[in-house]
Amino acid sequence: MLALFYFSVLLGVGATALLDLWALLLKALFKLPTPPWHLVGRWFAGLPSGQFVHRAGIGNSPEVPGELAIGWAMHYVVGIIFAAALLLVWGVGWVFLPSFVPALIVGLVTVGAGWFILQPGMGVGVACSRAPNPNLARGLNIVGHVVFAIGLYGTALLIG
Template identity: 70%
Template sequence: MLETLGLAVLIGLGGTALLDVWNLLLNRTLGQPLPPWHLIGRWFAGLPRGQLVHRQGISSSAPIRGELAIGWCMHYVVGISFALVLLLIWGLEWAAMPTFGPALLVGLVTVGAGWFILQPGLGVGVACSNAPNPGLARMNNVVGHVVFALGMYLAARLFTAI
């Protein structure tokens, strides 16, 4: 199990880091805003106090000390968790000879975590239904998770080549 956890950390870090590079590229080339990690941190910090949903929107909730650091940390913890799911389903055999299909499937399925847990919790509705441009937000969610999947696949390829 220790080997699985170690690989999940490496693969999850790789996938999440590529997603961050992707977001930075979109920001620098198209002016797309970067993800609001401070608000994600605020949401996660509210969970232990029973605050799952911010009906008025997370930005109207009071800031939490360290919310930006919490948001960044949880971003990577979630990425590692998704990589662990990938390894628990497909096993170390997948990590030894990775293929893109399982990573893509996990990446696409995990879009649902954002659409049905995080985004309603932030107050932007199911699948960003209350966002200014829900279609664009949904497309960015799907593309971002495909990039995350590609990052997991590439990280697995890298670590099996070493």
């Protein structure tokens, strides 16, 4: 159990850090905005009080103290949870003999967490249906989760 926790943290942090570098690259090359981690933090901060959906959009909800730090922390916690899911399905031994397909499966399946939980909860609809450019947002979601998968695989290669 300790190995599961240890490797989930390493894999999750490594993969999430690669995703963050990818976001910075997209900003530098294409002037795309980085993810609004303060708004993600605002959403997570509302969960304990039962605020699951911000129908008018999370940007119209009141600011929460520490929302940026909460958003960043939860971004990494979720990455660790996704890494744990990989290890629970394929076993901790995957770290020592990684293959890309399991990481890719986890990366693609976890797109659903954003599309069906986070984005509707933040008021942008299922799969960003109410975003200014839904297809661009969906494409970036998919590519981002593939980058996360590359991060899972690459981190396993480095630590295994």
